[in-house]
Amino acid sequence: MTLYLLCLFLFCVGLYGVLRKRNIVKIIVGFAIMGYAMNLFFVMLGYKMHGRSPIAAIDQQVTNMVDTVPQELVHTSIVIGLGLTALLIAIAIKIYEKCGTFDITKIKRLKG
Amino acid sequence: MPNNPLAGMSIIVKSITRIIISMVMVFGIYIVAHGHVSPGGGFAGGVIIALSFVLLMLAFGKGVATSKITKTIASNLESVGALMFLLIALSGFSGGAFFMNILAKGAPFKLFSAGTIPLYNYVLGLKVGVGLFAIYLAFVVLEKAGKRK
Numbered sequence: 583m584t585l586y587l588l589c590l591f592l593f594c595v596g597l598y599g600v601l602r603k604r605n606i607v608k609i610i611v612g613f614a615i616m617g618y619a620m621n622l623f624f625v626m627l628g629y630k631m632h633g634r635s636p637i638a639a640i641d642q643q644v645t646n647m648v649d650t651v652p653q654e655l656v657h658t659s660i661v662i663g664l665g666l667t668a669l670l671i672a673i674a675i676k677i678y679e680k681c682g683t684f685d686i687t688k689i690k691r692l693k694g
Numbered sequence: 695m696p697n698n699p700l701a702g703m704s705i706i707v708k709s710i711t712r713i714i715i716s717m718v719m720v721f722g723i724y725i726v727a728h729g730h731v732s733p734g735g736g737f738a739g740g741v742i743i744a745l746s747f748v749l750l751m752l753a754f755g756k757g758v759a760t761s762k763i764t765k766t767i768a769s770n771l772e773s774v775g776a777l778m779f780l781l782i783a784l785s786g787f788s789g790g791a792f793f794m795n796i797l798a799k800g801a802p803f804k805l806f807s808a809g810t811i812p813l814y815n816y817v818l819g820l821k822v823g824v825g826l827f828a829i830y831l832a833f834v835v836l837e838k839a840g841k842r843k
Contacts, residue, residue: 637733640803661737668829675833 585626593619606674606684613670617663621656628652701755711753718746726819730808736818743819744826756834765835768828775821782813 596619599612628649636647674684681689702708726739750758763771786794800807 635733638802657737664826671833 586623589619589623589626592622595619604685604687606677606686609686610667610670610674614663614667617659617666621659621663624652624656624659701757703753707753711749715746715750718749719743722746722819722823726815727805727812729815729819730811731803731805736815737822739815740819740822741826743823744830747823747827748830751830751834760831760834763824763827763831765828765831768824768831771824772821772828775817775824778817779814779821782810782817786810 593616596612596614596616599615600609603609603612628651630646630648633646633648634644636644636650636653638644677689678684683689722739722742722745724739725734725742726736729735729739747763751760783793786792786796789796795809795811797809799809806812
């Protein structure tokens with residue numbers, strides 16, 4: 583239970599970065615931290631005590647292995663997170679070109 | 695590699711990059727090739743290959759990597775990767791179904807085994823490697839386009 587609460591705390595760190603910070607780069611880092619917290623949560627849900635990785639090996643009988651479905655989900659989620667981060671960075675670069683600042687309180691002209 | 699002292703980072707970074715870059719690329723190819731017998735596979739190996747190109751670009755400046763792989767070549771290679779993945783999947787119809795493994799399976803835990811699964815890994819490694827490098831390249835091109843204004 584403590585581990586899940588720590589995971590929630592990590593998610594809240596990311597949420598704080600997204601909601602409270604004014605620099606766009608810090609907001610992007612907050613998004614990334616939120617994604618990592620969710621990935622960690624999913625992998626922890628699938629963990630079994632003393633379970634080993636679900637990979638077959640030569641001359642070994644794998645009996646007690648962790649759940650594979652959350653790991654596949656997290657693999658997909660990492661790829662989507664990569665695309666999301668790339669998109670956010672591209673938007674940030676465009677905003678910097680247009681307004682010359684990363685501070686979201688100083689971005690005035692939205693049109694034109 | 696061109697040795698322009700003005701472009702890129704310091705001489706220390708350049709020397710270490712010269713030693714390390716081949717190892718990084720060979721490790722990525724190893725991860726792709728052993729994707730069906732050990733952890734790894736097309737995506738992870740492709741990321742490592744793309745990062746070796748990004749390292750080359752960071753250490754030696756923009757010109758070195760973009761002279762080897764331009765944006766057009768990168769996007770074309772990425773499309774070729776996706777199309778070849780689809781072709782291998784469609785070739786399963788000759789065995790009866792989509793994604794059917796039609797080749798000989800071979801012995802387990804050998805490098806050349808598991809039918810078409812290694813082929814999917816190679817093609818996916820190509821697509822992911824070139825695609826990730828194209829994302830990085832797009833940021834550089836974006837920066838250049840912004841300066842021209």
